[in-house]
Amino acid sequence: MSQQDWPLWEVFIRSKQGLDHKHAGSLHAADAAMAIENARDVYTRRMEGISIWVVESKNIHASSPEDAANFYEPANNKVYRHPTFYHLPDEVKNM
Amino acid sequence: MNPSSTNFKTKGSDKETEALYNYTLHLADNALIMGHRLSEWTGHGPALEQDIAITNIALDLIGQSRNFYQYAAIINGNGCTEDSLVYLRDVAEFKNILLVELPNGDWAKTILKLFFFSTWQYFLYKKLKSSFDQQLSAIAEKSLKEVTYHIRWSSEWVIRLGDGTEESHSRIMNALDELWPYTDELFIASDYEKQTADNGIGVYTNSIKNEWGEKVRGVFRESTLLFPETRLLQTGGKDGKHTEYLTSVLNEMQFLQRTYPGCEW
Numbered sequence: 001m002s003q004q005d006w007p008l009w010e011v012f013i014r015s016k017q018g019l020d021h022k023h024a025g026s027l028h029a030a031d032a033a034m035a036i037e038n039a040r041d042v043y044t045r046r047m048e049g050i051s052i053w054v055v056e057s058k059n060i061h062a063s064s065p066e067d068a069a070n071f072y073e074p075a076n077n078k079v080y081r082h083p084t085f086y087h088l089p090d091e092v093k094n095m
Numbered sequence: 096m097n098p099s100s101t102n103f104k105t106k107g108s109d110k111e112t113e114a115l116y117n118y119t120l121h122l123a124d125n126a127l128i129m130g131h132r133l134s135e136w137t138g139h140g141p142a143l144e145q146d147i148a149i150t151n152i153a154l155d156l157i158g159q160s161r162n163f164y165q166y167a168a169i170i171n172g173n174g175c176t177e178d179s180l181v182y183l184r185d186v187a188e189f190k191n192i193l194l195v196e197l198p199n200g201d202w203a204k205t206i207l208k209l210f211f212f213s214t215w216q217y218f219l220y221k222k223l224k225s226s227f228d229q230q231l232s233a234i235a236e237k238s239l240k241e242v243t244y245h246i247r248w249s250s251e252w253v254i255r256l257g258d259g260t261e262e263s264h265s266r267i268m269n270a271l272d273e274l275w276p277y278t279d280e281l282f283i284a285s286d287y288e289k290q291t292a293d294n295g296i297g298v299y300t301n302s303i304k305n306e307w308g309e310k311v312r313g314v315f316r317e318s319t320l321l322f323p324e325t326r327l328l329q330t331g332g333k334d335g336k337h338t339e340y341l342t343s344v345l346n347e348m349q350f351l352q353r354t355y356p357g358c359e360w
Contacts, residue, residue: 006142027144030255037248038144041151 008057009035011042013049021053029054111294115228116170117190117287118297120180121333122231123163124191127181129212130156131344132199141202148248152209155241162234182352186335186342190285193332194277196341203256203263204270210249211274214310215281217242218303227295250314257318264319271320276327281307285333 006028012021024043029035035054043049063071075081133153140146164177195212199205220242223235256263282304284292291297312322331337351358 028142029144033251034255037251038148040244041148042144045147045151 006030009039009054010057010060011035011039012053012055013039013043014051014053015049017050021051024048026057032056111290112170114287114290114294115296116167117285118291119163119167119170119231121190121285121287123160123167123180124189125160125195125212125216126156126163127160128189128191128341128344129195129209130154130160131348132195132197133205133209135199136205145202149205152245152248155238155245159234159238159241162237166230166234178352182349186337186345188335189337189341189345190333190335191337191341192277192280193329193338194274194280196332196338196344197274197277198340200270200273201266203266204273206249206252206256207267207270207274209245210253210314211278211281211311213242213245213249214307215303217246218306218310219298219300222298222303226297231296246310253314253320254318257315257320267318267320271323275323276329279326279328280330280332283328283330283333288333 007030008026009029009032010026011024013024014021024039027035027038027042029038032054036052039052039054044052130153133149133156136146136149137153138146140149160181161177164180167180168175168177194208197208199208217239220235220239224232224239226232226235253267256267258264282301284300288297288300292299308322315322332341
């Protein structure tokens with residue numbers, strides 16, 4: 001199938017105004033215009049979004065799983081980085 | 096909008112009502128048969144994404160046809176329903192243009208057929224929006240957003256195939272040869288189109304011929320396709336004279352209701 005010649009694209013959908021675009025999935029397309037249309041047809045058919053970003057997957061650089069130990073574990077015991085030592089007044093509901 | 100909730104009041108003569116009924120069926124049949132043809136691609140699209148895209152469009156069109164059929168059933172008033180209009184009418188009672196009943200052929204032919212059809216629907220619905228008939232006007236307005244996307248999607252494919260590889264170009268050229276003779280019927284008015292247009296309800300279909308031609312010419316230029324100037328007329332669909340292809344479509348579509356009348360699931 002010709003699809004195998006098409007590059008892979010990552011799709012980001014913003015579900016409503018004021019929210020961030022969130023990664024929705026990936027798909028194949030020949031170019032950016034086709035990727036946006038495909039994303040519209042594949043990922044927004046149930047009213048999931050009002051805005052679409054597409055990025056060719058090859059342009060995304062990822063951290064490596066081998067780095068996990070020195071990347072993330074040092075954050076483990078730094079409890080003082082969390083804003084948990086403040087007294088919240090009762091009037092503040094949504095924190 | 097729920098067309099079935101509207102009370103139809105017979106205005107004017109019976110002849111006018113009959114023309115409105117036939118015109119509404121014509122609009123419904125076009126959308127249904129085109130939608131049915133596109134639905135035949137479900138599970139067979141050239142790529143997963145295109146499979147979903149064309150199935151979405153098929154569903155849009157079948158949804159449009161339901162709105163028209165529900166309204167037609169109200170106009171008719173003799174107890175027929177959207178289901179009986181679709182599943183129990185004979186081939187000679189269908190009023191769709193011949194273009195939509197033609198077999199899908201390859202991807203290029205399906206795409207070009209959809210592009211011709213959507214462009215026609217677009218300009219038709221744009222005018223139908225100002226119809227004196229509120230129901231038709233409301234359905235047209237609602238459907239127009241869908242059709243706008245159908246044109247965009249299909250025209251980009253026409254350009255991609257026309258201006259693509261040697262093979263894609265030759266395939267869309269073949270599609271053009273096969274489909275072109277069926278495009279003139281779009282603009283030749285049947286009696287019910289004339290009558291409803293005279294009453295400010297329908298659209299004079301020849302009045303959108305130039306806009307249709309301009310749009311098609313523009314896309315053809317980008318696709319490196321030549322706009323044919325000659326036309327070999329293939330007409331009759333609007334008056335129930337169909338190709339044998341519609342008979343096969345209906346055989347498949349109506350089989351269950353014909354074999355097990357009233358069957359539900």
